[in-house]
Amino acid sequence: METFLHRIDEVGAQERVARLFSRSIKKESKINALRTILSMIDLTTLEGKDSPGKVKQLCYKAAHLHDQFPHLPTVAAICVYPTMVSAAKTALEGTGIKVASVATAFPSGMTSLEFKLEEVRMVVDAGADEVDMVISRGKFLRGEYQYVSDEIARVKEACGKSHLKVILETGELVTLDNVRFASEIAMEAGADFIKTSTGKVTPAATPPVVLVMLEAIRDYYKQTGKKIGMKPAGGISKAKLAVQYLVMVRETLGQDWLTADLFRFGASSLANDVLMQIVKQSTGVYQSANYFSID
Amino acid sequence: METTTNKSDLKTDWIYSPAPESTDHIRINQRYDLFINGEFLLPEKEKYFETINPANEKKLADVAEADQADVNTAVTAARKAYENVWSKMDPAERGKYIYRIARLIQERAREFAVIETMDGGKPIRESRDIDIPLVSAHFFYYAGWADKLEYAFPGKQARSIGVAGQIIPWNFPLLMAAWKLAPALATGNTVVLKPAETTPLTAMKLAEIIQEADLPPGVVNIINGDGKTGRALVEHPGIDKIAFTGSTEVGKLIMKTVAGTGKRYTLELGGKAANIIFEDAAIDQAVEGIIDGIFFNQGHVCCAGSRLFVQESVAETVISKLKNRMETLIVGDPLDKNTDIGAINSKMQLDKIKMYVDIGLNEGGTVYQSSCKLPEKGYWHAPTLFTDVSQSHRIVQEEIFGPVLAVQTFRTVDEVITKANNTPYGLSGGVWTDKGAKIFKVSKAIRAGVLWANTFNKFDPSSPFGGYKESGMGREGGLEGLQPYVNLV
Numbered sequence: 001m002e003t004f005l006h007r008i009d010e011v012g013a014q015e016r017v018a019r020l021f022s023r024s025i026k027k028e029s030k031i032n033a034l035r036t037i038l039s040m041i042d043l044t045t046l047e048g049k050d051s052p053g054k055v056k057q058l059c060y061k062a063a064h065l066h067d068q069f070p071h072l073p074t075v076a077a078i079c080v081y082p083t084m085v086s087a088a089k090t091a092l093e094g095t096g097i098k099v100a101s102v103a104t105a106f107p108s109g110m111t112s113l114e115f116k117l118e119e120v121r122m123v124v125d126a127g128a129d130e131v132d133m134v135i136s137r138g139k140f141l142r143g144e145y146q147y148v149s150d151e152i153a154r155v156k157e158a159c160g161k162s163h164l165k166v167i168l169e170t171g172e173l174v175t176l177d178n179v180r181f182a183s184e185i186a187m188e189a190g191a192d193f194i195k196t197s198t199g200k201v202t203p204a205a206t207p208p209v210v211l212v213m214l215e216a217i218r219d220y221y222k223q224t225g226k227k228i229g230m231k232p233a234g235g236i237s238k239a240k241l242a243v244q245y246l247v248m249v250r251e252t253l254g255q256d257w258l259t260a261d262l263f264r265f266g267a268s269s270l271a272n273d274v275l276m277q278i279v280k281q282s283t284g285v286y287q288s289a290n291y292f293s294i295d
Numbered sequence: 296m297e298t299t300t301n302k303s304d305l306k307t308d309w310i311y312s313p314a315p316e317s318t319d320h321i322r323i324n325q326r327y328d329l330f331i332n333g334e335f336l337l338p339e340k341e342k343y344f345e346t347i348n349p350a351n352e353k354k355l356a357d358v359a360e361a362d363q364a365d366v367n368t369a370v371t372a373a374r375k376a377y378e379n380v381w382s383k384m385d386p387a388e389r390g391k392y393i394y395r396i397a398r399l400i401q402e403r404a405r406e407f408a409v410i411e412t413m414d415g416g417k418p419i420r421e422s423r424d425i426d427i428p429l430v431s432a433h434f435f436y437y438a439g440w441a442d443k444l445e446y447a448f449p450g451k452q453a454r455s456i457g458v459a460g461q462i463i464p465w466n467f468p469l470l471m472a473a474w475k476l477a478p479a480l481a482t483g484n485t486v487v488l489k490p491a492e493t494t495p496l497t498a499m500k501l502a503e504i505i506q507e508a509d510l511p512p513g514v515v516n517i518i519n520g521d522g523k524t525g526r527a528l529v530e531h532p533g534i535d536k537i538a539f540t541g542s543t544e545v546g547k548l549i550m551k552t553v554a555g556t557g558k559r560y561t562l563e564l565g566g567k568a569a570n571i572i573f574e575d576a577a578i579d580q581a582v583e584g585i586i587d588g589i590f591f592n593q594g595h596v597c598c599a600g601s602r603l604f605v606q607e608s609v610a611e612t613v614i615s616k617l618k619n620r621m622e623t624l625i626v627g628d629p630l631d632k633n634t635d636i637g638a639i640n641s642k643m644q645l646d647k648i649k650m651y652v653d654i655g656l657n658e659g660g661t662v663y664q665s666s667c668k669l670p671e672k673g674y675w676h677a678p679t680l681f682t683d684v685s686q687s688h689r690i691v692q693e694e695i696f697g698p699v700l701a702v703q704t705f706r707t708v709d710e711v712i713t714k715a716n717n718t719p720y721g722l723s724g725g726v727w728t729d730k731g732a733k734i735f736k737v738s739k740a741i742r743a744g745v746l747w748a749n750t751f752n753k754f755d756p757s758s759p760f761g762g763y764k765e766s767g768m769g770r771e772g773g774l775e776g777l778q779p780y781v782n783l784v
Contacts, residue, residue: 004575006577006578006579007575007576007577007578007729008579009729011578011580011749012577012580012581012750013579016579016580016583019583022420022424022632023311024311024314024632024633025312025314026314026586027312029309029310029311029312036309073327199408215579222615250309251623257308
């Protein structure tokens with residue numbers, strides 16, 4: 001059992017990222033990667049102006065990414081606000097696509113634990129398969145790690161059978177040392193997934209942050225045998241970057257994690273760029289963005 | 296609504312497709328002659344030797360072998376160029392030529408990288424991202440000094456020495472040529488350069504660039520051959536200075552040979568560097584540093600971190616992470632952009648590495664090798680580490696010059712400093728800790744030319760490089776790298 005504190009050297013982490021990202025993914029390995037990426041997407045809409053109608057359209061898109069191109073996978077899940085859960089649940093019935101809901105006063109988490117738990121119970125009752133909670137960054141930065149841990153444990157309890165993704169909001173934790181420590185706290189407290197960001201704070205998922213979280217998952221697995229999932233979210237809109245993240249996962253955690261059960265991309269516009277690349281791989285030319293639906 | 300495909304159909308054994316660097320644009324002549332006096336000349340005895348690609352054992356070219364008479368011709372040409380042209384040239388003009396060489400190398404960087412990889416076996420990632428960029432950086436750096444020597448040595452006049460005989464190794468062929476040529480030319484000396492016999496090609500390509508740059512004939516002469524040619528060069532009375540990079544054994548021979556002749560010399564020899572991981576280090580980044588320290592260029596690096604010291608409390612974790620990381624190293628076709636570890640430079644070197652692995656096993660060391668599949672043709676060695684070894688083991692004492700790491704643990708700072716210094720070598724070292732004070736304490740106490748803190752294998756033309764003890768004498772790079780090529784009056 002490791003008893004020492006994990007320190008992260010930022011320069012070293014960046015160098016490792018650069019090395020991983022210089023892998024050259026071509027031909028068949030690229031096509032496999034692109035298809036895998038599609039299957040790992042949590043297609044997301046998290047806006048104040050979201051409507052049941054928009055969610056319904058998104059759900060159709062989730063199951064029919066590009067019907068002109070046969071045998072494509074569906075995305076892994078739809079990620080919405082609590083009030084949109086039931087609309088999504090209805091629209092996705094029979095597709096096998098999961099419904100994920102943000103909760104716990106997303107994105108800031110600035111409310112009492114009682115309200116957060118109530119919100120979690122509400123989305124679970126409405127049918128959310130997955131709950132994306134946010135940690136109390138203020139408490140973490142103040143050093144109240146026990147509070148952060150207890151809160152995650154209580155939320156996990158409230159989730160029942162639904163899967164819990166714990167958003168660290170790494171953009172507010174600032175240092176990689178904090179990212180590593182928060183990852184450890186979240187995993188110990190019961191997270192099924194750890195997730196970088198809400199998408200509402202800049203920077204969102206950065207490559208060094210994702211690397212450090214993957215390394216934390218790897219070390220936790222080595223110690224406990226438990227496989228925790230990872231979800232980078234925010235700012236991943238290009239297929240190339242997504243492929244680079246797959247390389248990072250493969251070489252940090254191994255093949256086992258290259259599945260939607262253990263790795264997700266939280267993204268709204270990534271799917272179309274991946275589709276465009278997939279079509280390009282087969283036709284040799286890029287099609288206009290107008291050929292890909294924007295739902 | 297129904298799903299089009301079940302996602303469980305997706306392949307999870309995701310392997311990288313081959314991504315070879317193209318060789319279409321590469322031109323390698325069938326035969327390379329001697330580059331003397333600005334021209335390619337036939338060798339006196341018309342003897343040639345083959346240079347092969349160590350990754351597939353295929354012949355790349357025939358290369359002229361220089362004998363005593365050819366060495367004479369080259370030294371005479373260099374002398375003439377020194378007396379008549381180069382030493383008298385306005386320093387700013389000299390600088391222009393060196394800048395031109397730097398630019399031409401930059402322009403043809405991809406070609407140089409591919410040939411370096413084909414002739415030497417190193418991964419294209421390294422020749423493309425490290426070797427060749429550093430080559431042009433060295434020429435750029437020393438080009439800048441050419442007309443500023445009075446600022447390098449305030450209050451003194453820096454006078455050139457004469458004809459330099461330069462003998463370079465096979466591990467960084469073009470980079471070592473650059474390290475030696477650039478300061479010699481900037482200070483007004485002329486050169487006879489002898490590349491290593493297994494890796495002559497990029498130097499011959501450099502000869503083409505030197506022609507293209509219109510460098511006055513005889514300023515740089517490049518001759519090939521093995522140790523005999525090197526010896527003829529060292530013993531030649533027309534040589535004023537010897538610059539050698541290679542084994543400590545040959546370095547000692549050179550010292551004996553030039554003793555009493557008045558020839559100046561610099562030697563950059565072997566190493567057995569300590570790479571020290573303290574318990575308060577950033578462990579994952581330290582593991583990367585260990586990997587880079589020993590497996591960079593298949594371990595054919597004189598400053599390789601070949602002796603690893605890990606503090607006891609983190610040893611188990613570090614070694615376990617290290618083994619995992621070794622599994623992800625891709626060993627294979629050096630031209631593939633995803634290759635981490637390429638081919639061993641020669642059969643001779645491979646035999647030597649294997650011999651040391653056997654010695655380590657016979658001495659009771661515990662070996663671990665990554666499970667990578669090695670290609671059948673060519674010279675290959677899996678990344679290897681030994682535990683259960685001590686300072687008394689030969690694989691801890693002697694330079695293996697291959698991808699073989701010897702791991703020891705330690706408890707206290709003083710213990711590790713003592714052990715780190717317990718070697719006849721002193722070229723480099725690494726210290727990994729989050730504590731600044733510890734970095735200063737340890738790096739001051741270790742007798743080695745370069746100490747890296749929380750990183751490894753960082754090179755820059757402005758930073759001097761060279762050894763203590765049997766790792767050599769003199770420095771290359773930086774302002775200090777000018778000194779071996781000037782007389783200060």
